Amino acid sequence: MAVLGNRLSRIADIAGGSTVCDVGCDHGYLAIELIKRKRAGHVIASDLREGPLQRAKENIKRAGLESDIDIVLSDGLCHLKKESADCIVIAGMGGPLIENILKGNEEVAKNAVLVLSPQSHVPEFREFLWDNGYEIIGDEMVFDDEKYYFILTVRYCGSPISYNKRDSLIGKDPDLSEGSALKAFCDKKTRELDLIIPQIPDGKRLEKLREEFRIYSEG
Numbered sequence: 001m002a003v004l005g006n007r008l009s010r011i012a013d014i015a016g017g018s019t020v021c022d023v024g025c026d027h028g029y030l031a032i033e034l035i036k037r038k039r040a041g042h043v044i045a046s047d048l049r050e051g052p053l054q055r056a057k058e059n060i061k062r063a064g065l066e067s068d069i070d071i072v073l074s075d076g077l078c079h080l081k082k083e084s085a086d087c088i089v090i091a092g093m094g095g096p097l098i099e100n101i102l103k104g105n106e107e108v109a110k111n112a113v114l115v116l117s118p119q120s121h122v123p124e125f126r127e128f129l130w131d132n133g134y135e136i137i138g139d140e141m142v143f144d145d146e147k148y149y150f151i152l153t154v155r156y157c158g159s160p161i162s163y164n165k166r167d168s169l170i171g172k173d174p175d176l177s178e179g180s181a182l183k184a185f186c187d188k189k190t191r192e193l194d195l196i197i198p199q200i201p202d203g204k205r206l207e208k209l210r211e212e213f214r215i216y217s218e219g
């Protein structure tokens with residue numbers, strides 16, 4: 001069995017409940033880990049495509065966990081009913097796709113703890129959550145295989161949450177301590193922007209990049 005990288009391992013630390021659904025389970029490693037670590041009583045491992053589900057099925061069989069993990073072919077949250085999962089993981093997809101998946105079955109999304117790890121458009125994704133009454137109760141960054149990933153723990157609270165540009169870029173309570181993954185990420189963004197900004201003509205884009213530079217460099 002493959003060893004989980006930092007990203008999925010951290011998601012397995014955070015996610016948990018009597019029934020956890022891993023949407024877009026791919027190989028099924030997270031589902032297996034959640035049962036092995038006793039983080040979940042039962043797991044629903046779902047995916048849009050047959051190929052990944054077949055791989056998941058083989059891995060779950062090899063781990064001897066067929067009775068603990070249901071494997072379901074489904075688009076997003078379509079297969080779930082309200083409260084049929086108390087925790088839902090959606091990781092390894094772009095922010096816009098995760099947003100669409102949540103919008104596709106809001107009743108389910110609003111009644112579970114969500115562990116979300118968007119791989120693109122993270123600032124816009126945070127804004128979508130806050131605008132739509134989802135509270136981000138955990139927001140952390142992990143470094144895995146030369147890349148940085150945010151992991152957001154979210155629950156629906158019913159009222160929009162206010163935010164500023166800094167909140168969108170790095171979260172409301174960022175861990176910027178020396179040695180943290182987020183501090184290293186901000187330093188990297190600062191270096192990148194420092195190279196890009198002199199090449200950008202005056203205008204709205206330059207203003208936006210200068211603001212981002214200020215936030216990433218000051219923390």
Ligand SMILES: C[S@@+](CC[C@H](N)C(=O)[O-])C[C@H]1O[C@@H](n2cnc3c(N)ncnc32)[C@H](O)[C@@H]1O
Binds near residue numbers: 008049
């Ligand atoms: C890059 S993999 C990520 C796998 C795993 N969740 C992770 O974080 O490592 C994305 C998976 O999501 C699945 N997927 C994409 N769109 C989906 C959707 N609308 N509903 C369910 N699964 C989807 C893909 O088939 C693929 O297996």
